[in-house]
Amino acid sequence: MELQLALDLVDIPEAKKLVAQVADYIDIVEIGTPIVINEGLHAVKAMKEAFPQLRVLADLKVMDAGGYEVMKASEAGADIITILGVSDDSTIKGAVAEAAKQGRQVMVDMINVKNMEERAAEIDAMGVDYICVHSGYDHQAEGKNSFEELNAIKRVVKHAKTAIAGGIKLDTLPEVIQAQPDLVIVGGGITGEADIQAAASRMNELIKQG
Numbered sequence: 001m002e003l004q005l006a007l008d009l010v011d012i013p014e015a016k017k018l019v020a021q022v023a024d025y026i027d028i029v030e031i032g033t034p035i036v037i038n039e040g041l042h043a044v045k046a047m048k049e050a051f052p053q054l055r056v057l058a059d060l061k062v063m064d065a066g067g068y069e070v071m072k073a074s075e076a077g078a079d080i081i082t083i084l085g086v087s088d089d090s091t092i093k094g095a096v097a098e099a100a101k102q103g104r105q106v107m108v109d110m111i112n113v114k115n116m117e118e119r120a121a122e123i124d125a126m127g128v129d130y131i132c133v134h135s136g137y138d139h140q141a142e143g144k145n146s147f148e149e150l151n152a153i154k155r156v157v158k159h160a161k162t163a164i165a166g167g168i169k170l171d172t173l174p175e176v177i178q179a180q181p182d183l184v185i186v187g188g189g190i191t192g193e194a195d196i197q198a199a200a201s202r203m204n205e206l207i208k209q210g
């Protein structure tokens with residue numbers, strides 16, 4: 001099981017400062033959608049240059065032109081690029097084909113997918129690398145989480161790695177770990193803590209214990 005730090009509400013210098021504190025405790029650093037919107041793919045490039053030992057995920061949440069978007073993110077240095085599960089199959093297949101060409105990986109974000117098990121099985125068969133259940137900020141504000149959805153995709157996904165994101169904190173991490181995803185994605189549960197390093201270190205410890 002691995003840990004991904006999601007960076008969303010910061011700019012490039014702040015993002016680099018945060019990662020410098022926790023780089024030893026994380027496996028993947030995510031350049032979140034708000035950063036990409038505010039700063040562009042330069043943020044991905046800057047993070048990869050500053051921390052070449054970490055895998056960098058570009059959370060583009062691609063909905064169309066999968067191949068093209070994966071190509072551009074790959075050029076910027078992204079190791080993993082997110083595509084939406086609600087996209088057309090052709091978008092996901094285009095992203096997978098381009099990622100294979102570029103030696104990168106595709107994560108499908110299942111945010112807002114209604115028929116979770118059926119769609120996860122379809123997407124798994126398309127050869128994606130990760131399938132991620134996700135309660136976004138707006139869902140979190142309504143009190144939702146994706147713990148049940150993780151169990152649902154684990155029942156049907158045979159090839160891809162499974163991941164979970166959305167509002168995970170130290171006190172809910174044990175429940176997440178119990179469901180055994182391959183990857184746990186945490187943003188505010190680390191960056192919102194007074195002692196960021198201690199939070200990341202403790203989460204890393206629990207995750208590595210599995």
Ligand SMILES: O=C([C@H](O)CO)[C@H](O)[C@H](O)COP(=O)(O)O
Nearest residue numbers: 006033136166167168186187188
């Ligand atoms: O993907 C995300 C969200 O849609 C904003 O871009 C977050 O990175 C993801 O939800 C993880 O962050 P936390 O919910 O703060 O853990």
